[in-house]
Amino acid sequence: MTSEPTRARTKVDIPLVGFSNKDRPSTEIINTCVHCGLCLSSCPTYRETGLEMSSPRGRIYLMKAVDEGRIGIDSEVFQEQMSQCLNCRACEAVCPSGVQYGAILEASRTQIEQARDAGRSAETPAPITAQPVLPPRPLWQEGLRRGVFDLLFQDMRIFRTFSWSMRLYQRSGLQWFARNSGILKLIRMDETETMLPPISTSFTVPQGQIFPAIGERRYSVAVLTGCIMGTAFAHVHEATIRVLQQNGCEVILPPDQGCCGALHTHGGDLDGGRELARRNIAAFEHLGVDAIVINAAGCGSTLKEYGHLLHDDTAWHARAEAFSEKIKDIHEFLTSIDMNQAGLAPLPISVTYQEPCHLAHAQRITAEPRQLLRAIPELELREMNESSLCCGSAGVYNVTQPEMAAQLGARKVKNALATGAKVIATANPGCALQLAGELRRRGEEVQVRYIVELLDESYRRKMDHS
Amino acid sequence: MLPMDHVAPADGLVAALCQALGSHAVVTSLDALRTYDADASMIVACIPDLVAVPATPQQAATAARLALQAGYPIVARGAGTGIAGGAVPVRRGLVLSFARMEQIEQVETRSRFAVVQAGVVNAELNAYLAPLGFQFAPDPSSQRASTIGGNLGTNAGGPHCLKYGVTTNHILAVELVRPDGTLVWTGDGVAEASGYDLTGVIVGSEGTFGPVTRAIVRLTPLPEANRVVLALFPSVITASAAVSAVIAAGSLPTSLEVMDHNGIRAVNGAYGLGLPEAEGTTLLIIEVDGVEDGLDDLLEQILQICRDQGAFELRPARTPAEQARVWAARKAFAGAIGRLAPAYLLVDTSVPRTRLPLMMEHVERLRQEYGVEVCNVFHAGDGNLHPLVLYDPSDADQTHRAHAIAEAVLALSIEQGGVISGEHGIGLEKQDFLPLLMSPADLQLHAAVFAVFNPTNQFNPAKIFPTATPPLELAAQRRARLHAAREPQLPVTALADTLRQVLGSAYVSEHDAQVTIQPGTVEELAASVAVCYRAGVAVVPLGGGTPPELDHTSTEVQVVILTQRLTRVCTYAPDDLTIGVEAGMTLAELHRLLAANGQQLPLDVAEADQATLGGLVAAAADGPRRAGYGTLRDWVLGMTVVEADGTLVRLGAQVVKNVSGYDLPKLLVGSHGTLGIIATVSLKVFPQPPTTATLALTCPDRASAFALVDRLAASRLQPTAVEYVEAFQATAAAVSLQVPEHIPTIEVGSPSSQTVPSPLPLLYVRAEGHPAAVERHLRELARMAGPQMASQHLEGEAESALWHELTALDASGSDPHTARIRLAVPPAELCGAVEDAGQLAVQSRLGLRLNARALNGVAYLHATGATEDLRQFYTVLAERWLHVHLLDAPPAVRAGLHPWGFVPAQDLMRTLKSELDPQGCMHPSVRFVP
């Protein structure tokens, strides 16, 4: 974005392509930014680059410039920055003015995608129309994107099949071949490939199962199994269910639920996200449970924001609000009830905590995960530097911004290793993959575990001993 | 040549920058550059041509050099949280961003300094230091993002500056980019270096003196304990009155911050404070800190004052988490305004503290008159107001009224003796207000200093100075003025008579080539300097003492100006905790005046009844209590100065926080009369502590004494003075060692040690404050000292007598065989320096007595012996320890020696002197640069 020395100064006369009206970033939100700059030091991309346009304030300023017609949506800098942003929302958490950054970022991305879609259908892109038009993405990218957004994540059966084939790839020796043959480098998939999760042996398929509470039944809760959590991290779901059972919860996995839609909303496909939201609301709203418990930070924050996502949808808005009310992050939930402390056996390990952005920033849950870790006898919590700075995973970010993702992953792991802890605890699939990938690259032995897994282990040890 | 239109910067420059910094660190694309056209002030000036984001000081220097050579202006940018438009380019050019220069390079806890790069974020430096038990004290509300470079650029303050002082009190030296693109350090971090205080004047210069790439910052120990209480008042005016009352009662809290109901509304919800929001309700946040002992009692006294002043509710913030939330809410305030209105004008002004209630009444009246909403959130303890005017920029009339209020507030503030910026700076925002505060001559002096640092006007051009009067033009005017003032020339033979006409013959005397005058008023002083200037003779201002540089045998005509008749008090409202006096007032007289109001200037020097304030300031004298209170550098707020041609200028102001123009008083502190003659000084003063006590310790040896000092430095105790005394005796020279009689000579160690008549090192530690806190200090100290040190506890008369005698050790004396030397080192090296000086003295057949501010690394040496031996001693010592200043010695010892020790940034020092005093007539025998 910065390399070509003489460029861009002539653009002024070309008519500008602005925002269209559908899912337009709210001018009102943009204007609540008072340009104070207090968010800068919390922004991972600003910390890495030191560039104003890669900061929250700079990005909002760019949105404002498009909104006010000073630059066009076709601006390379604008597009690059909307893509480079991790949507980690660290800026939102520290903003004294309460700027709802996530909302305007997602809307801006949607604007770019809408303009691309228009570009695909229009024969010759007109400079200014009601619907702004951008040249479409290269076909392979577009194909991948549509395949992923429209097929894989919309239908969990397809997702599971895909996951199965990934497992085969990992198991079959093909992975060994690919990694060692340099083929991945050749097709520029090497960064992405280390991210592939080691797929769980059995998937969690929600079919209306009910797991009874251990001891007195105090609560009835439902669990959203999601996409990647239900396959790659099925073992985490199992742990979550057991921990909930240990805490007097009856756990229900309602059928017909799907992916939360985080990847869609973050990636500029708000409509795709809305479709998934409606499906999930329908799947859960009649259960009459005390809470819908979520163990992945990214899903939790998306589900809590269904109200906002469907704010224009008169038929669904109230239902979405009611649904979002019920959403409880697992750490939030466990610390809000009278937790089963007695059942926890000592785990004499040193742990450092990496805060998932969508827990710390989007949901502002920072004390609870630590409280749970401290609840485990003999577990030593060692705080790392910059614990809440994004690890660079952020959904499809590794694919779209491999360089930045790698830099941030390295920075995070460096901070984590500096504590000397043997386990990095986290609570989000993206983070878990990112950390594991970076650790593997470095040949480090340190493990990445979900906090619920550690709790589960502690409960199970007690059971084994008694 | 400045690029004038939207043309791409020269390819060559871009390519060179990319090569030096990497292309990822150079921004050239227009849309990206757009994001650099504003800072937090939202004042948009213009888009830069280029942005460079260097990662190291060397890269920064290279980028600067390339841009400067290509004729581009350079605007230094930290985090861009400034609210005066300081980091916004006006003439385009290169924005040099320090966002990637965020390394903490070195931390020395024992010597209490750290070397940091300019882009280090304030909060991150503090997070790094906290586990070590230290802090970088300035805590602007923007600290979570703002950088050290920006903090020093604007001399930032913060809620805790009431006790700890503003940024300038915590910057020891900086590394500065010069117009040729080279880097120069203004010092090495040692507190007492000779020469002009360049660091002091660079801090607060808003990037107009050049980008700062690194700084040596002072580390302050974290307090052992603190208490935070929220006091709720029915109105801003009652809350402001309570602030004055608290200060007047003699306690100096760590912070006193006021927030009115609008402010409360902005942060209440987001930070879960649960405060009442009713119209009028005003919050006073009070924090006290120190050792645990006595803290609750101290707080209770303050709370009682609040109750008496009408506080209707007092809420303690008990846990660290609660306290953190209160401060987070306070610090988020300005940003949180986005929740109340689409735009705001944040007026930053500071007034003498006692004018606060009056100012608040004015603000309230203006608010009603103009019908615009105003929020008040401010650093009340410092008298630093921040009325925040809310408006909607889409409403032209409202916008106009908002600006009108802001201007009216500034005008009122100036009327009340205030200044136009307490902490945010002038930048672009207030440049046209400067003439309200400054005379043309004041502005010219500012411009002269500007011309020294920024002769090509490429560093942050078009800032600070009024748009109509660019600085280089003003500097040229001043040069022309100085040139013209030499006319009509006065024959030297007519000098004395002309002076008699000005002063009356009783106050002019002649002795060989020397004319001595005693002006009776500031105006007379100015008039006589003008006369001397026309005669082309040297002028030497003299307070109580005799500067060793004064050469009575000189055959050149020179005029010695005695300030002894200038003894008036200019302004003294005790509750402001400031005083303004004429330069000839003696320290003893000032002490008497202040004591009558329960106040003090914590400076103890020998012969206080002779020493004048002008002289003390010009010599940057220090006293043992600098450990607890700092030095004159920290207390001088303003002064009036007579320039070489007799022009009277005003520098600074009598308010405790001020960034309205450059901090020029700093240049005069320690200038030894070479830049101008100090006519009046305004000083910050302190309440007298309720209790003071001293522990006198006789140490078995030097090592154990310094081991104790080390332990003390690492503890959370806050002694106000730690004075170390030792004597060395060569067998050849008999030295009379004046060891204070209050110290019993005791028998320690083996019997053989008594046969060697070398006295044992002594350590005096003083504590002041709440009785319980003082008690705790002495108790803990005695415990640290252990049984092998004999200790004596001194209070009352005995204590004052002791300190009187101790400070008398510094007296110059007229012994023809004695040299007085000041040695300054990083505190951690003091023990080694003392040992070395002792050995060297013995080898040089000298007797040596020294007393040292042990926590500060400053030692005063009295060496006695033969002339050649003294010369040898000084020369070797100066080579080894750099900051070795020969304060006083017989002419034969001084002859041909450079007495000032190491002087940094000599080019700048030389240029400064010649710009300010082109004729070289101000105290010419003082030459910092050999």
Ligand SMILES: Cc1cc2nc3c(=O)[nH]c(=O)nc-3n(C[C@H](O)[C@H](O)[C@H](O)COP(=O)(O)OP(=O)(O)OC[C@H]3O[C@@H](n4cnc5c(N)ncnc54)[C@H](O)[C@@H]3O)c2cc1C
């Ligand atoms: C919400 C908020 C609260 C604030 N609270 C306070 C407060 O309590 N107290 C206070 O004093 N200020 C406050 N400010 C103002 C501002 O934060 C301070 O002035 C801060 O010191 C600026 O730091 P920065 O790194 O953002 O500098 P910038 O804004 O980038 O620059 C400020 C000035 O310093 C110069 N500069 C920056 N870096 C360098 C360098 N390396 N070398 C030379 N010059 C340099 C710039 O040219 C400019 O003139 C506040 C601002 C905001 C938005």
Ligand code: SF4
């Ligand atoms: S903290 Fe909030 S208001 Fe301030 S610049 Fe960032 S987004 Fe804008």
Ligand code: SF4
């Ligand atoms: S969401 Fe994260 S990456 Fe994006 S601007 Fe905010 S802090 Fe930066």
